[in-house]
Amino acid sequence: xxxxxxxxxxxxxxxxxxxxxxxxxxxxxxxxxxxxxxxxxxxxxxxxxxxxxxxxxxxxxxxxxxxxxxxxxxxxxxxxxxxxxxxxxxxxxxxxxxxxxxxxxxxxxxxxxxxxxxxxxxxxxxxxxxxxxxxxxxxxxxxxxxxxxxxxxxxxxxxxxxxxxxxxxxxxxxxxxxxxxxxxxxxxxxxxxxxxxxxxxxxxxxxxxxxxxxxxxxxxxxxxxxxxxxxxxxxxxxxxxxxxxxxxxxxxxxxxxxxxxxxxxxxxxxxxxxxxxxxxxxxxxxxxxxxxxxxxxxxxxxxxxxxxxxxxxxxxxxxxxxxxxxxxxx
Amino acid sequence: xxxxxxxxxxxxxxxxxxxxxxxxxxxxxxxxxxxxxxxxxxxxxxxxxxxxxxxxxxxxxxxxxxxxxxxxxxxxxxxxxxxxxxxxxxxxxxxxxxxxxxxxxxxxxxxxxxxxxxxxxxxxxxxxxxxxxxxxxxxxxxxxxxxxxxxxxxxxxxxxxxxxxxxxxxxxxxxxxxxxxxxxxxxxxxxxxxxxxxxxxxxxxxxxxxxxxxxxxxxxxxxxxxxxxxxxxxxxxxxxxxxxxxxxxxxxxxxxxxxxxxxxxxxxxxxxxxxxxxxxxxxxxxxxxxxxxxxxxxxxxxxxxxxxxxxxxxxxxxxxxxxxxxxxxxxxxxxxxxxxxxxxxxxxxxxxxxxxxxxxxx
Ligand SMILES: Cc1ncc(C[n+]2csc(CCOP(=O)(O)OP(=O)(O)O)c2C)c(N)n1
Ligand SMILES: [Mg+2]
Numbered sequence: 033x034x035x036x037x038x039x040x041x042x043x044x045x046x047x048x049x050x051x052x053x054x055x056x057x058x059x060x061x062x063x064x065x066x067x068x069x070x071x072x073x074x075x076x077x078x079x080x081x082x083x084x085x086x087x088x089x090x091x092x093x094x095x096x097x098x099x100x101x102x103x104x105x106x107x108x109x110x111x112x113x114x115x116x117x118x119x120x121x122x123x124x125x126x127x128x129x130x131x132x133x134x135x136x137x138x139x140x141x142x143x144x145x146x147x148x149x150x151x152x153x154x155x156x157x158x159x160x161x162x163x164x165x166x167x168x169x170x171x172x173x174x175x176x177x178x179x180x181x182x183x184x185x186x187x188x189x190x191x192x193x194x195x196x197x198x199x200x201x202x203x204x205x206x207x208x209x210x211x212x213x214x215x216x217x218x219x220x221x222x223x224x225x226x227x228x229x230x231x232x233x234x235x236x237x238x239x240x241x242x243x244x245x246x247x248x249x250x251x252x253x254x255x256x257x258x259x260x261x262x263x264x265x266x267x268x269x270x271x272x273x274x275x276x277x278x279x280x281x282x283x284x285x286x287x288x289x290x291x292x293x294x295x296x297x298x299x300x301x302x303x304x305x306x307x308x309x310x311x312x313x314x315x316x317x318x319x320x321x322x323x324x325x326x327x328x329x330x331x332x333x334x335x336x337x338x339x340x341x342x343x344x345x346x347x348x349x350x351x352x353x354x355x356x357x358x359x360x361x362x
Numbered sequence: 363x364x365x366x367x368x369x370x371x372x373x374x375x376x377x378x379x380x381x382x383x384x385x386x387x388x389x390x391x392x393x394x395x396x397x398x399x400x401x402x403x404x405x406x407x408x409x410x411x412x413x414x415x416x417x418x419x420x421x422x423x424x425x426x427x428x429x430x431x432x433x434x435x436x437x438x439x440x441x442x443x444x445x446x447x448x449x450x451x452x453x454x455x456x457x458x459x460x461x462x463x464x465x466x467x468x469x470x471x472x473x474x475x476x477x478x479x480x481x482x483x484x485x486x487x488x489x490x491x492x493x494x495x496x497x498x499x500x501x502x503x504x505x506x507x508x509x510x511x512x513x514x515x516x517x518x519x520x521x522x523x524x525x526x527x528x529x530x531x532x533x534x535x536x537x538x539x540x541x542x543x544x545x546x547x548x549x550x551x552x553x554x555x556x557x558x559x560x561x562x563x564x565x566x567x568x569x570x571x572x573x574x575x576x577x578x579x580x581x582x583x584x585x586x587x588x589x590x591x592x593x594x595x596x597x598x599x600x601x602x603x604x605x606x607x608x609x610x611x612x613x614x615x616x617x618x619x620x621x622x623x624x625x626x627x628x629x630x631x632x633x634x635x636x637x638x639x640x641x642x643x644x645x646x647x648x649x650x651x652x653x654x655x656x657x658x659x660x661x662x663x664x665x666x667x668x669x670x671x672x673x674x675x676x677x678x679x680x681x682x683x684x685x686x687x688x689x690x691x692x693x694x695x696x697x698x699x700x701x702x703x704x705x706x707x708x709x710x711x712x713x714x715x716x717x718x719x720x721x722x723x724x
Contacts, residue, residue: 061513093540095532101536101537102503105503105504105505105507105509109507109510109511111510125532129502133503138701139698140481141481141492142694142698143697144484144486178699180700276700276704277704
């Protein structure tokens, strides 16, 4: 990778991160379903088998629990596996391995056995996918102590989050918003800043704060742009690290505006969005001029493609939620 | 491609010593030498003592629960003795005696059941994974450890243990399939003790034997009389050697019997009769070995006394170690969740510390 800035899609940035990690550290192994010669159904592992050989990037039998369970063993034995779950809903067979072993092994062995491994999960909707291809499954992982859970919203964050995830001595669930795979942006791989555990303000603003992550960040930014034209200045915070959560940055942002809307695609009940509302309310109550609102998916199974748009947080719903933040009391 | 008949197990479980302790004529495998058998006998006696001592500690309220391998000690001993120093053992909750036979301090092993922490020993010290409770999940870890070793060109073999019930789990299938596809040097050793808590083997499978499952993965399956220590050793030695030689994973099923309830909390009379259990007393692995070794004059009265003394010393150390009040530190609850505690865990640790300090001043 050249050290200067290049325009890359998120898919290319992830591919570059894997390539750079594999070059730098020969204990990094990539495996999963169709990740070998095909390069993954989203091409995130494109060319890795050709460049690093069949030992370093390989296809496995079709079994997600097997993939994650084998990664646990390899991580126990000196390797840094990076495994791909083909789609969000197809990671569910691996959940027992993730919840009972990936998340708990360090703790149950009193820190003696670390599991430096990354589970990549393409997730969420917005691509017109049919059922089982669009789940927002982040809350299952975020609710499981012992897992680090991150999700990028830009190609640059995708690169740096994945590099840091692979370097981490803790297991990381790496949630990749599918709908953002192909959008291009500048990536300067020479200017690293460790992003795990740190939220980032994507857009400054003074009237209210939109808190979003992954696929919802771009929608929040769009809403902020339109609000600007309507005379309202919205700040946008990208959480990007769901666990550990950056209370400091998020709360500082909310305190600076006194109003907040949390935007997330997942169903709202018992969700990461709910957790963020609770945390912000507990910490910033006296700075708040209105209750924190949520714009989330309905509490329904992800809809079929023709009805998908009703489930996704839209610019209008975000702006309506902002309008509801009791401005009349100002 | 191996001839599929080569992958099938023998028609009857391999046996070297019959139930009366007499060598079987025309046995399929050579007898292990006397020195090895004497070491095995010592390990059987210690294993039995560890089992019975742990059960006693449960009755005294010192341990929460103990799943005993009483009656399965030949398998426990065989699993540990088949390993070279660089090999790995992946045990279950039932395999405490095997973990002890591998060299782990029984008091450390029992940390889980004492309630101090989840896994009490350092898995890297003896290359013994933490005892697994979620059935069959550990078999995949065994495959990963073996695959990593193979990628580095090491000649490590991994012994992965599970019970008959666990063979119905998806992870059992995935582990055998992955191991076979990647030619991972793993010996899957199934102790078929006829029961998964209350459910008999017939409800787990319609296969002719569990060892027959190997052929479906392109893996050699073998079955052995699990109460016949020389046979268990011989069959596991051969499986380990094959895995080490690059012939891929091996499946071994031992036919044995769970002599006691699933744990002390279980009531076996609800699902099996004493008439069913009784015949197994005569098939006891210790008895059989003792008869044989005495007849061969390898085992003398003096030797037996020595071994008994050794086993008693292990039991005494267990009693002493478990009796020690080791209050686990509440602060440790937050220490190992991540390599560095998150800010949220730091807050929660501070909360608990504060709560405790106020408790102290009340
Ligand atoms: C995934 C899972 N399901 C259920 C249990 C509860 N459970 C513990 S032991 C056991 C029976 C297992 O039988 P088997 O594999 O034959 O081993 P054994 O106890 O006879 O040694 C069950 C059902 C568990 N530990 N893990
Ligand atoms: Mg059983």
